[in-house]
Amino acid sequence: MRTPIAYFVVLSGVLFTLGTLxxxxxxxxxxxxxxxxxxxxxxxLALVAFSRMHLALDGQxxxxxxxxxxxxxxxxxxxxIVAVYRRRGTVDVDEARGLxx
Amino acid sequence: xxxxxxxxxxxxWLWFVPAIPLAGALLNLFGGRRLGKLAGLIASGAVGxxxxxxxxxxxxxxxxxxxxxxxxxxxxxxxxxxxxxxGADLRLDALSATMILVITGIGFLIHVYAIGYMEGxxxxxxxxxxxxxxxxxxxxxxxxxxYLLLYVGWEGVGLCSYLLIGFWFEKPENATAAKKAFITTxxxxxxxxxxxxxxxSETGTLAFDVVLGSPDDTIAKGxxxxxxxxxxxxAIGKSAQVPLxxxxxxxxxxxxxxSALIHAATMVTAGVYLVVRSAPLxxxxxxxxxxxxxxxxxxxxxxxxxxxxxxDIKRVLAYSxxxxxGFMFMAAGMRFYTGAMFMLVAHACYKALMFLGAGSVMHGxxxxxxxxxxxxxxxxxxxxxxxxxxxxxxxxxxxxxxxFFAKDQILEIANHTGHTWIYLLGTLGALLSALYIGRxxxxxxxxxxxxxxxxxxxxxxxxxxxxxxxxxAGAVMTGLLLSSSAEGTLARFLEPVxxxxxxxxxxxxLALSLIATAIALGxxxxxxxxxxxxxxxxVAFRERLQPLPRAAAAGWYxxxxxxxxxxxxxxxxxxFSADVFDTKGVDALVNGVGGGVRRLAAAGRRIQTxxxxxxxxxxxxGAVGVLVWLGTRL
Amino acid sequence: xxxxxxxxxxxxxxxxxxxxxxxxxxxxxxxxxFLVVNFFCLAVFYLILDAPFLFAVQIIVYAGAIMVLFLFVxxxxxxxxxxxxxxxxxxxxxxxxxxxxxxxxEIVLAVxxxxxxxxxxxxxxxxVNEPGNxxxxxxxxxxxxxxxxxxxxxxxxxxxxxxxxxxQRKARAVTQAELxxxxx
Numbered sequence: 037m038r039t040p041i042a043y044f045v046v047l048s049g050v051l052f053t054l055g056t057l058x059x060x061x062x063x064x065x066x067x068x069x070x071x072x073x074x075x076x077x078x079x080x081l082a083l084v085a086f087s088r089m090h091l092a093l094d095g096q097x098x099x100x101x102x103x104x105x106x107x108x109x110x111x112x113x114x115x116x117i118v119a120v121y122r123r124r125g126t127v128d129v130d131e132a133r134g135l136x137x
Numbered sequence: 138x139x140x141x142x143x144x145x146x147x148x149x150w151l152w153f154v155p156a157i158p159l160a161g162a163l164l165n166l167f168g169g170r171r172l173g174k175l176a177g178l179i180a181s182g183a184v185g186x187x188x189x190x191x192x193x194x195x196x197x198x199x200x201x202x203x204x205x206x207x208x209x210x211x212x213x214x215x216x217x218x219x220x221x222x223x224g225a226d227l228r229l230d231a232l233s234a235t236m237i238l239v240i241t242g243i244g245f246l247i248h249v250y251a252i253g254y255m256e257g258x259x260x261x262x263x264x265x266x267x268x269x270x271x272x273x274x275x276x277x278x279x280x281x282x283x284y285l286l287l288y289v290g291w292e293g294v295g296l297c298s299y300l301l302i303g304f305w306f307e308k309p310e311n312a313t314a315a316k317k318a319f320i321t322t323x324x325x326x327x328x329x330x331x332x333x334x335x336x337x338s339e340t341g342t343l344a345f346d347v348v349l350g351s352p353d354d355t356i357a358k359g360x361x362x363x364x365x366x367x368x369x370x371x372a373i374g375k376s377a378q379v380p381l382x383x384x385x386x387x388x389x390x391x392x393x394x395x396s397a398l399i400h401a402a403t404m405v406t407a408g409v410y411l412v413v414r415s416a417p418l419x420x421x422x423x424x425x426x427x428x429x430x431x432x433x434x435x436x437x438x439x440x441x442x443x444x445x446x447x448x449d450i451k452r453v454l455a456y457s458x459x460x461x462x463g464f465m466f467m468a469a470g471m472r473f474y475t476g477a478m479f480m481l482v483a484h485a486c487y488k489a490l491m492f493l494g495a496g497s498v499m500h501g502x503x504x505x506x507x508x509x510x511x512x513x514x515x516x517x518x519x520x521x522x523x524x525x526x527x528x529x530x531x532x533x534x535x536x537x538x539x540x541f542f543a544k545d546q547i548l549e550i551a552n553h554t555g556h557t558w559i560y561l562l563g564t565l566g567a568l569l570s571a572l573y574i575g576r577x578x579x580x581x582x583x584x585x586x587x588x589x590x591x592x593x594x595x596x597x598x599x600x601x602x603x604x605x606x607x608x609x610a611g612a613v614m615t616g617l618l619l620s621s622s623a624e625g626t627l628a629r630f631l632e633p634v635x636x637x638x639x640x641x642x643x644x645x646x647l648a649l650s651l652i653a654t655a656i657a658l659g660x661x662x663x664x665x666x667x668x669x670x671x672x673x674x675x676v677a678f679r680e681r682l683q684p685l686p687r688a689a690a691a692g693w694y695x696x697x698x699x700x701x702x703x704x705x706x707x708x709x710x711x712x713f714s715a716d717v718f719d720t721k722g723v724d725a726l727v728n729g730v731g732g733g734v735r736r737l738a739a740a741g742r743r744i745q746t747x748x749x750x751x752x753x754x755x756x757x758x759g760a761v762g763v764l765v766w767l768g769t770r771l
Numbered sequence: 772x773x774x775x776x777x778x779x780x781x782x783x784x785x786x787x788x789x790x791x792x793x794x795x796x797x798x799x800x801x802x803x804x805f806l807v808v809n810f811f812c813l814a815v816f817y818l819i820l821d822a823p824f825l826f827a828v829q830i831i832v833y834a835g836a837i838m839v840l841f842l843f844v845x846x847x848x849x850x851x852x853x854x855x856x857x858x859x860x861x862x863x864x865x866x867x868x869x870x871x872x873x874x875x876x877e878i879v880l881a882v883x884x885x886x887x888x889x890x891x892x893x894x895x896x897x898x899v900n901e902p903g904n905x906x907x908x909x910x911x912x913x914x915x916x917x918x919x920x921x922x923x924x925x926x927x928x929x930x931x932x933x934x935x936x937x938x939q940r941k942a943r944a945v946t947q948a949e950l951x952x953x954x955x
Contacts (some may be wrong), residue, residue, distance in 0.1 A: 037788045038773045038775060038776050038891060038915055038916070039775055039776050039779045039819075039891070039892075040888055040889060040890055040891050041886060041890055041891070041892055042661055042882045042883075042886055042887065042888045042889075043779065043783075044779075044816065044820070044887075045882050046875075046878060046882060047783055047787075047816075047924060049788070049874070049875055049878030049879070049882075050875055050878075051786065051787070051788060051790055051809075052874075053871045053874050053875050053926060054787070054790040054791060054871075055924055056757060056786065056867075056871060056874070057792070057794060057867055057868070057871050058793065058794050059753055060750055060753055060754055060757065060863065060867040061750075061794070061858070061863065061867055062506075062794070062824065063750075064799055064850060066799055066841065066845055066848075066850065067793075067799055067802055067940065070793065070802060070839075070841060071793075071794075072182075073806070073837065074790060074793070074806065074809065074835075076774075077809070077813055077833070078823075078954060079811065080813070080814060080829075081813055082819075084816075084817055084820050084822050084825060085820060086821045087820075087822075087888070088822075088892050088896060089820055089890070089892060091892065091893060091895060091896055092899065092900055093899060093911045094910060094911070094915075096822050096825055097825070097911050097912055097915075097916050099822075099825060099910060100824075100825065100828065100908070100912070101826060101916075101919060102847050103829070103832050103833065103928065104832075104923045104927070105887050105923065106833075106837070106927075107832055107837055107927075107930075108923075108926050108927050108929075108930035109838065109930075110837050110840060110841070110931075110933065111840070111930045111933070111934045112934060112937070114840060114841070114844045114934075115857060115933065115934040115937035115938050116937060117844065117848075118795055118844060118847070118848065118937070119937050120940070121848050125950045125953045125954060126954070127848065127850050127864075129749050129750060130746075130748055130749075130750070130859070130860075132747075132749060133746070133747030133748055134747065135745070135747050136745060136747025136748075371862075746860070748860055750860060750863060751860055751863065754863060754866060754867060757867070757870050757874075758866075758870060760874075761870050761874055761877070763875055763878065764874070764877050765873075765883075768877060768880065768881065771884060
């Protein structure tokens, strides 16, 4: 493969940043959650790229674990969002500001 | 200055003398309300008991020879710091023996009188507690064997004086008078404290034995002058000499027994005691003695003129006390310490007598004190009246009463030692004394009754009149018993402490005595003619002399001067401190800190928006920041 | 031009564009679909990075399970309707964009300081992947990373239980009509 590894890493960084922007700028809780998934994926990309560079499989295994954990996390997170929705009738995170000083 | 075994085993009960009144004070302080009328008996009993113990102690002292006529008692180690140590030591020598007999003896009579005078007062028990406390402190003052313990007693009597002058503090002018007394004497006390510090810095100790033993070895002449003047400043305050005399006339706001005990017989004499006790220092200085003499002389004349113009019976006596104290200081200033002490004893008798008599008059005239509203009281209050006559004659210096001997001796010494001006001015003072006391006597007790109360005045109960009689007896006998010429008993008694009496040449004793008696009788006759015979129009006479009587009545406006110079600026400064500096400055600072914190918190609180997304932004901000920092370090 | 280079330069822009699209979409379902596109692109990247197993897993798990779950919930809750894109937090948008840009710059600088933009993937990865990527991963997974493997299995069970617990209804579900009333 001729593409320098650095390009993958930079791409990963860009995707991660976009995910962060999504967390910061969207108000819908589900969209925020999706942005978090984007962040996780970006990191997986970086892991696999470095794994390729170091000629070891540890990065790939780690990315695999990351996916597993992300799956579990999505399950629980969505259950929480549903429960919150049932309580408050909205998934807008800006509505949850009871701890304002 | 030796040990406690002068002939008697267990003179170790010297401390009983002050301790018994202290016990009485504590008893009345804590149980006064429940004790009721018993408080007066307890208090009087305590002082009486103390008098008996004093008598026994002094008798023992008499038994010893001249060199050994000192007993000291070390109670406990009080202060011990480095090289400096002060013990709670008591000292009984001729000088302090004289004082304790006066204090406890006359104090006892005054306590008994007060049982009748203060009857029905709601704070009866506390009054006697304060009186006993005062006696305790006064005894401590004169029995102290070092300057620090003396100072404790000094301050203690000042405190009790404050408490007692302001005893009826419900009336604001009484409280003001008490404050005035305390503050004015404080000025003197501070100077005295500086003097004590000076003593310590020069000699390293405050014990009488060391400081007064042979001061020429340890203290330089200049320092001795400074020390003496500072101590004398304390005496000026406590003994109400010019210029710190202003508190004593106002102190008459207190109950009459207080005026009698504190402001005639005992506390005000503490200054005289101090000077006589510290005589070695004063003599080393020389200048100090001259200052004492001048101050005494000026005070004697100044106060006598004021006394002549007062209309309040107690104020006449107050100014009279100031004047008589001036005479005592004059004597001390001429190194005639025995004369000063003799006058102290005599004055205590007849002045206490006259104060108690004034109290009796007030009691019989429903608290009236204005001389212009009295008159002819001798017919309605015979015991009070005739005892008062004896006291007045004693003060005027009529033979053979105590005052005659006292004043006559002092003037004689002045004449013999070449202080001619002192003699002449002192004689003038004696003239004025006879004049004002004659005026008082005749206005109050003789002539026509000038008001309803005077018409219907009644004599006081025996509990008040018996002490008057006893004091009158004292005024009569003291002179004869203790005549203070070189052969007199008191002189011989005091000699170990005070040194010999100055001698000299001048007019003979007989001549001087005749002159003095003539002056006294002449002044009394004039007073009788103006005030009692009815042949002179007093009011017109006084009018013609204006504005002098008005000025004299106002104490030659010294009080006004102090008020303008010190009191008003002081109050202004205090008001500034309280209203401006404290409220706007300090409070603003303190509240400002609180307000500042609140504003800081309010500003800081704006971060707590409650929005999750802003918190997330905060995370991101931190993360980026850390990365930047890491980046710069690589 | 070598094949993997072409692949990279085709799919990289697509992945970035789909990510941006996800960010900008008002409708949640549209955003989810854009995210699916992004996941596919990433799967392709795994492929060209010699990780075929992960390529498959990515598609099956992420695009196939996770995103489906997301879409279920979006539809269930009915929040696919418009999201208000007005920003009412002070300086949120500019600050976020600035920080994002700064972050990217930092990544670039870090990479440049680290591995450098010239390093290519070294040869010899086939030896690692002997006899095949899946077997090689299995070998590493069940030997070196056995404990984390067991731990994640427990994790999955816990997650399932948690979902059941959280999903319990104590009261009857809020209907749409009642929601309107609550919000109105």
